[in-house]
Amino acid sequence: MKKALRENAFGAGVDIIKLDGDESERYCMKDMFHHFAESRCRPLPPLDPGELPPAYFEFVKDRRNAPATVRDPDIQRAEAATSGTIAPAPPPKPTLTGKISTKKQRKAMRNQTAGPSWFDLPAPAEADLPRLHREVEALRLRNQLDPKRFYRKDDGNGKGIKGLPKHFAIGTIVTTNTPFGTASTDNLPRAHRKRTLVDELVDDAEARRYAKRKFEELQAVRGARGKNTLHQKNALRRPKW
Numbered sequence: 001m002k003k004a005l006r007e008n009a010f011g012a013g014v015d016i017i018k019l020d021g022d023e024s025e026r027y028c029m030k031d032m033f034h035h036f037a038e039s040r041c042r043p044l045p046p047l048d049p050g051e052l053p054p055a056y057f058e059f060v061k062d063r064r065n066a067p068a069t070v071r072d073p074d075i076q077r078a079e080a081a082t083s084g085t086i087a088p089a090p091p092p093k094p095t096l097t098g099k100i101s102t103k104k105q106r107k108a109m110r111n112q113t114a115g116p117s118w119f120d121l122p123a124p125a126e127a128d129l130p131r132l133h134r135e136v137e138a139l140r141l142r143n144q145l146d147p148k149r150f151y152r153k154d155d156g157n158g159k160g161i162k163g164l165p166k167h168f169a170i171g172t173i174v175t176t177n178t179p180f181g182t183a184s185t186d187n188l189p190r191a192h193r194k195r196t197l198v199d200e201l202v203d204d205a206e207a208r209r210y211a212k213r214k215f216e217e218l219q220a221v222r223g224a225r226g227k228n229t230l231h232q233k234n235a236l237r238r239p240k241w
Helices: 002-010 024-041 073-082 103-110 126-144 197-203 205-225 229-237
Strands: none
Touching: 126 197, 197 205
């Protein structure tokens, strides 16, 4: 019976090596018999993997004319979300505190700019008014810098900070672009640029020369008016008899 089992397990005509005087033959043959018996009874796994997800790379048949394309799942999900027929709801209008603005708040927001007709010209903050007043005052005194140019008098002249316009802004001169980003005669070097208009006027050599000449002329006129005035006053005080 043992011989018949061996022939069924290994097939007829198969040579079997027998170890003389070794008890391990029985256990070895038993393990091999169970292994082959299980391999015959175990079914083979199916070779069909089923439905697979689309590949990330899509190759074409003619690679010379068209390159391969890459599929991005994140982009496809975003396109599918945005291609719906239902339009998204508009975002809520921004408010100051999340509540309905009061009449006073709406008026304050309207006064922050001059409106779209004036390109939303901003109203300066109260903390910047002293600094801006010096800039505007330098512009109002431009008549004293160039004697050959006439400017119309400003309405707020002589009123201090209260004479400043409600909405105004001070611009910045934009540098001229050069082909390779090099220095140009149209642009001032960075060392010669000033932060404010007053600093530029103080650093202007021609303006300082003209201001010095006008100051000397005024001092000469005032000195001529006060010359020998004390002697004339004493002569008037003397009695005439």
